[in-house]
Amino acid sequence: MSFRRISLALLGLFFLLGPTGVFAHNGQKSGLHDYSFFELWNPPLFIGVISVFLLYLHFINKNRRGNPDFTPVSIKRKLSFLGGLIVFYIALGSPLHVLGDSFLFSAHMLAQSLVYIVMPPLLLMGLEKWMVQSVIKIGFKYKILSIAKVPLIPLLLFNILFSFYHIPIIFDKVVSNTIYHNLTHLILTATAFLMWLPIFPVSDELDKLSPLQKLGYIFGAGVLLTPACALIIFADEPLYVVYANAPQLWTYHGPLDDQQTGGIVMKVIQELIYGTVIGYIFFKWAKKEHIQDEYVPTINEG
Template structure:
């Protein structure tokens, strides 16, 4: 399964999605314009740091890699590739893009009272964690995933909802807006632990199922869904290198490992920051008044 083979088999547009390359480039241009020459159009705008620019740039690259690269094609034939795609899009990419976004760039989103209430509600830790994990588990029910893989509108709608839910899920941990960053460091540790627990049943069901769960990965897909178009697939064009059951188990393991590594890295970062703040706190502030 080489890049040359995928390009020759499915064509350049289906394999590399030039429309998504253009969209990604426009998003990057907008970000660097508003954090650069156009920064002064925002109130209280401060220059984006090198760290923020790096995080946002990597997030954009992962957005394209997850949605528009050959990984999207492979994800229609291999469940393990599909789960790698899901991990990148919903566990890693939103985290990096939020970390790279200055607070003043998002402040117009809460300029209106009604929009501030909506964002505050859905970024609250309990709704945020329940919404993402419920939608993710719902998407990986066999009937839903098989339907989404064969209908472009449903496929794109679910991706959009999960991207939004994943962004809201990360906001209590790394919210660029102080108004919605309501968790202490210890609470963030508990929040991430709860996230890991809630996603475990879906992964366990996939890993320990005694039979293949998804017809799409048993019989082969009939439709290639890309963000801006779909195309029928000749199933004989692609040789799957793994039996469906083994591929399914590998996919569940990939998802769980990616989750553990991502959450583990963020947990370590939060714990280190909390420890440093506690260590550097003046002794007289630790004494009872």
């Protein structure tokens, strides 16, 4: 069982079992009570997520058997990969997805935050380099991953596409059509992974940034995302017709309040995750420098 198959399984889960369950803003249902258990919790996606994690464990165990030089995959990596899958399911398989697709812009932004900002680093941290060698080779062969060798390109690509997606005329057109909606999510998810690859490289070819450069990279990502969030938060009227005309779940939480909440949710989650990653990079860097400082005197004494 190759990890290439697991990657294809993840892609299939996203495109076939994720956002396709609800036609966005069809106006036919007034609340979550109008949806079935199947629509709210997407059991096929849940089964798919569990299956992918079992394939992941099977792949690890298969490579461990009969290989005395095999380096065990840490519990932290396994939990990180599982956490990424759980975040994926919450965003696309739970009632949050229904709320975001048909009722609340804030729920939509929360789901996007989970898929684009939280999920990629968790999944990437759950991978060892040997797991994805075949996928990386294919990516470079067809030039898909070549842009990740120049970190500035994926950094700009994701944030520009994300900002364009939230231009009202584009957003209303995309979110009102299931095919456009799914395709846009697929593109943004792919570019989000590309954006995170320079921080959590899964191959030596992609490991281009020093710790200091990674800190600057994350800071730049936060700056680039700010204009889109600011446009949403500080608008004095609802920007998106599809949500302004969506059924209102609460009289005290109108479309403008919901829109501003969505922008705040995105910005807060972004700051939390980026701040956490900055701390992770900094302490990992400090630990490496400390080990080197201890190693050098030992050599000199010898």
